[in-house]
Amino acid sequence: MRADQRELRAASTRLAVQFALLIVALFAVLGGVAYFVVTTGQNEAAHRALSDASMVDSVHDAPRNLLITVVMPDGSRDSSPQLPKGLPDEAALQDVIRNGGSRLDTVEAGGRSYLTQTDVRRGKVVQVSYGLGELEEEQDRLIVALVVSGLIAAVAAAGIGLLLARRSMRPMSEALALQRRFVADAGHELRTPLTLLSTRAQLLRRRLAGGDVSASADDLRDGLDEIVDDSRALTEIVEDLLTAADPRQSAEAEGVDLGALAAVVARSAEGRAHERGIAITTRAAEDAVVTGAPVSLRRLIVALVDNALDHAASRVGVDVSASRDEVTLTVSDDGPGFVDEEHAFDRFASTRATTGDVGHERHYGLGLALVAEVVDRHGGAVAAAAAPGGGAEVVVRLPRARSERGSTSGAAE
Template identity: 45%
Template sequence: MRSSARRSGGRPDDDLRRAALRLTAQFTALVLILLAVVGGIVFAIVAKSVAESNERALVAATQIDSAQDAPNGTFVTIVDAHDGGQVMTAPGMPDDLLDTAALQSVAAGGGDVRSERTVDGRRYLLLTTSSTGDRNHDRVVQVALDEHESAEELTRLATALLIAAGVAAVLAFVAAYVMARRAIRPLAEALALQRRFVADASHELRTPLTLLSTRAQLLKRRGRSGLPDDVTASVEEIVTDTRALTEILDDLLIAADPRSVAEPTDVDVAEVADEAVALLRDDAHARGLALSRSGGADPVVVSGSRAALLRLVIALANNALDHARGTVDVDVTTAGTWAVLRVSDDGPGFSPEIAANAFERFASGRAAGSSEAEGSRHYGLGLSIVAEITRRHHGTVTIDRSAPGGAVVCSIPLAAPARGR
């Protein structure tokens, strides 16, 4: 198991820096999104205001009496019917700006014509109309408004918004990084403390466990000829138990240290269930309970950690043994692309209050003081461990209250080669 784990990450300071940078990047991205939304709204409001201002300028220019009186950037062409259709144009009017087709259309009795033209790289907004104040449609006026200044105004606004967004993003990044470092530092210190505890636990637990395993193996070799068969069988069980405990310890250490990642392997859930039942059968017998394993004998293979799945089955079975009246059943089947592990008992079942928080840490359905009276203390961690291991294997865990005594059902995706069996 230890050979299948690899180390990831680096020093605590590097982890702290990476975490702070991730939070800073997320906060800065949020600020940029908000600035983009606000900037877009401001730009849209100003652009609409500019368009309305241009529209008012066009309409106002149709009321002037002389083309020479037009303001800068506005070119007026007047066709007066009283003067025999004389055409008056503003001085300096660019070539090809006059829209003669629009003038003819309005002069013939048509409605107002609005259009746009681009001349010499400048865009003009045109309005051709015969509605010119108190006159009786006896003249046609065409106004061309240069939109260059309006476009420059909008460009300056967009540039200012972009510069403000850039400055705000830099300030937000610096401020967020400083605050993130300060906020994460206590968590980093707690994580470092946890890692030290994991290292100490690894050393303190593995050493006596290794000695126990070695002595059990030595006793097993010596006892084959000089000890009764039942004692020899017990010694073999001790060897098996210590091996399982070593695997479980390694899995616990990997699960506790986020820098360690276990390489998934193909695990036969049915075989793991058989091993868990064998490990717990003596305990069940001592309690006067019958522990059995049902389901087919065919392999049910998933991808994950064998030691973790063994912990899962043991935790489920122990929970069932604690509440059973007479029998506990561990059932392993498949359903489509899922391996289904179902542990049921003939106990009182799960009440709605217990089922609501059964998978939370330190949640327990036992009455206060009952555990101590039975000689063992329970911490309410069994089902929370089940939920955590199931999550690590991308599965789901549920409580089936429809069963007579209650059941816990774990579903884990089958390994790719095993799907379709």
């Protein structure tokens, strides 16, 4: 699950980075357009200022933002005070004096740029210069503002993109986790019934293939009935798993005698227990009825009994008792007990001490996790602890069916 979370976080980060890059690209395009529009407007304003000064041929008539140099026909000059070094543009003046016409140049003077127009007006050569310093400063400020805004937009876009990506991918993550959980649950829950079904089918085939004369028609019919029952049980388990996996669905609840159901499960496990030399004892109170899904409750008991058989040394106890408000199911064994009761119901957790038995099937840490889920769906509580006489026990408490609450009956062997 951690690998899935890392992959989803990495995917969310990639989406956020791509979204941020997209925003930055769009912002760069818009910034470029804005910069082009502003600079074009400023250049047009500078040209209009020079055009408006086309009739000026005297230093005294020049506006404050213009610098003027006038060359008289006799060669004398009159210039605006405090001209920066580099003005007037002597090359432009000499060119217009010799050849006439008009020139428009950009001149660097005193560390600043000037848009300069030189032409002949009423026999005088007039050079008008418009300072571009303020325009360049405004352009620099615009560039800085665009860069800072772009960085802020990139960071904000990355944060918002990451938030939106994780929010949009959360359903995908949940669906993936649900899918994998269903596969794991199905494999765990179907393993034992499939093994039992295969065993019964093989026994029946051996009887038929070996010509066992002791096998009567009734025995064969019973064997076939058991296979049919096992197939029906598999179908019910699959349906219950599908119901548990889909939060939109819920199984029909009915009154279930937990004591009777526990006794049936214990009897079906006696063959496996006998092979391992383990004794199963059952004690069930009468009228220990709860409201729930029979298939789910059967899965719960089967998981607890299988878990106990996997770790027991010589005995497994199944005890069902009832009080006024709840029914208690206790499954205990004399095995090594729990190493960590607190995490016994975590998925894929192995909190049992080793038994030293190498012949056991591989355990995936799902049995008690499935028990906890079934108990939660039925509004109950479950706990794992050390058994009083040594070993381990799992205690399940479920609400007693309303119609059955009352005085409790004695336990029956």
